[in-house]
Each structure stands twice: as structure tokens, then as C-alpha cells.
Amino acid sequence: MTAIPEQRILLIIGGGIAAYKTLDLIRRLRERGFFVRAVMTESAQRFVTKLAVESLTGSRVFDDLFALTEDSSMGHIELSRDADLLVVAPATADIIAKMAHGLANDLASTMLLATDKKILVAPAMNLRMWLHPATQRNAAILQNDGVVFAGPENGGMACGEYGPGRMSEPLAILAAIEQVLASGTRIPLPADFSGNQEAADVLAGRRVLVTSGPTREPIDPVRYIANRSSGKQGHAIAAAAAAASADVVLVSGPVALADPLGIRTIHVETARDMVRQVEAALPVDIFVGVAAVADWRVAETAPEKIKKDPKQEACLTLVENPDILAALGRRSKDRPALVVGFAAESEELVENAQAKLTAKNCDMIVANDVSRASGVLGGENNKVLILTKNGKESWPWMTKQEVARRLVARLAAMLAETGR
């Protein structure tokens, strides 16, 4: 997938050891066809050099607020006006605090205040700084203002501690950037939701549970079975339901996407982990199973890495995983009012989807063609066929966000009809 040409990122690099990862982020943005202009804080330049950033972006780095006012070629207002998105990576506790309180005492903070463009931040700091009530307060202020957060992640830190505060990996930040740009709007928070008041009227306070992404079934400590699901459609549905005021829980397999804002996201690896988390989230009003749950797992995960043996053919015994969707559809106690499944098919779409609607006792199946030629798996767009007990309907090609928005509107209408 390539970015729409000429999408312009103003990248603000804060002072933290994670700045070295920002160099890789620049490289990956450029690979996707983005134009990147960088602003560095003074402390950022202690971690990576201006020269490195200039070489990778292919353009001059800006770092001096006062030099800009002298240089009429690119004032700071033009710098942010010129961008489609402002990205702060690493976003230190200091930058986050300045943003939250509207301080503007250097070029980076001035840029961030003098813009009406979307802003994505990738925080990076020591876990105690991230967990400090002051930083949490500041992050909440920014989220409320519509600033999008990519991370931070849990992990080992340069300072030797372990916990939340590690900057997301460049690929995850890139995915979040593409998600924000593709949505074409500010991040859909309930307060921002203006598109579908009817859906919001029905879904306000209703519980929606979504599964997303692939599952990963271990073979041994280093190998696993998985699939090509990106989680983009499932995450978009969770975000659209939250935008329509629903109380959303997202159970996600391993994906390179940022957790959607304002949604409780539970990360799992295997199908059996997913089952446990889905059951723990019940009861819900609507269940949407978008995850590409691995149908099989290895009967016995090897405790040590399996070695090659030239005298013996390698052979894995697979056993079937529990079917989460079917189990929810057939539940007598706590069955969600609406159980919705996806049908990923590479042939005979309608017949196979129809069979899943009945076999798994669903209220709706969203069928899509996942043959490699369709580009749906991992792509930005989707073309779906909606099957219910009352008939079927084919929707045109649209972005996964648009599919999500329409689907949520449709589910709200169906839920209203059930009277539950």
C-alpha cells in the first residue's frame, strides 16, 4: 500500500533516547511516499544529529524559533499550515505538558500551538514519568482535545526498568498515522460524533464487544501459525461503535495498529486466550466477531525449539480451536441481542456466508472476498456483502472506516428493532 502522493508530515522530534527509532520512522514514511519535514527540540539534538535527520528527510531541519522569524521563506505558521498531520515522536513528558497547557517557548511547542491540523503523539518516557498523575492528567487533556496517541507500549526501557512508557515501534506509529489520515476527520471520540445521531441515540451506554486481528498459535518457543489479517476492519468497527457512544471492549490479536482511543483494548495471542477474554467481557448487547481466529492450533506446543532431522519428515498434529462466534450465537444464557460474524471467503462467497449465518446462529454475516487479488487483507478498502435472516445486500467498495460507520448504523437500527 502506498500513501496518497504529497501527504505531508511535520515531524516534531523530542529529546529522548527513543529518538533513534524516529530515524527509522522517517525512513518508513519516505518509503510510503510521504513528504517529511522535521522540527527538533534542543534536547533531541543531544540524541540524534540534525545531519542524520536532514539526510533521511531530504530537507532542512528547523530548530530555532527566532531564526524562522528572520527567514521569511518559511515562517512557523507556514510550516504547520503546509502539513497534513503533525507527529510528535518521541513525545516527552515535557512536550506533552506544554501541549496540554498551551505553552509555546520553543519552535516545537510553538508549532503545536499554532496549528489547526491533526496531531499524533508517540509518547516515550520512564514508566514513573508516564504513570505520574501529572502526565496522566495532561494526556487526558490532550485526548479530550482530539490529539491521537500511538502508544506508549509496555516494555524494557533504556534505564533498565520495565513497564509502560516505551515508544511504539515505527511500524505501529506508521499504521496509526495512516489510520488517522485515512479517517479524514479528527479521531472519532463520542464528543466529536456528529455523523449519525440516530445510531448514537440507540447505542449510548450499550455494550459492544469486537474481536479483531489474527490469532497466533505457537508451534515452539520461536515459531507460530498465523494469518494475514491486519485488524484494520475490526479496529475501525470498534472505533465507529465508540464514536456512536457505545461502551466498547476490543479483544485484539497481535496487530501493528495503535489501540483505538477511548476503547478498552485487551491484547491476546491465541484463540484460547481470545475465548477467555470474550467470555470475561459478557454480557454485551452486540458482539461483532471480526478476528481471523486461527482454525487450528498445534496439539502440543514443543517446549524447546524443534530441530531439523534429515531422517524424519517434519509433521505437525493440529487440533481445532474453539469457534468463538458459534459459541456466542448458540448461547442460551447471556446471548448478545445481536451476534455478528464475518465470513472471509476466497470462493463461493454467498453460499459459504449463508451457511455460516445458519450454522453459527448469527443475526448478520458480513462476507468479504479475501482472495489475494481482492487486496482486502491488509488493505485500506473493503467490499462487503451483508447477509441477515431477511435477505442480502451488496455494498460498494469503500474504506474500512466507512464500512465500519455504516455497519454500526445498521446494527443500531437492528438493535432498536429487537426492542431489547
Ligand code: CTP
Ligand atoms: N470465528 C471464530 N472462532 C473461530 C473461527 C472463526 O469466532 N475459531 C469467527 C470469525 O471471527 C468470523 C467467522 O467466525 O466472524 C467466520 O470466520 P471464517 O474464518 O470466515 O470461517 P470459519 O468459521 O473459520 O470457516 P472456514 O475457515 O472453514 O471458512
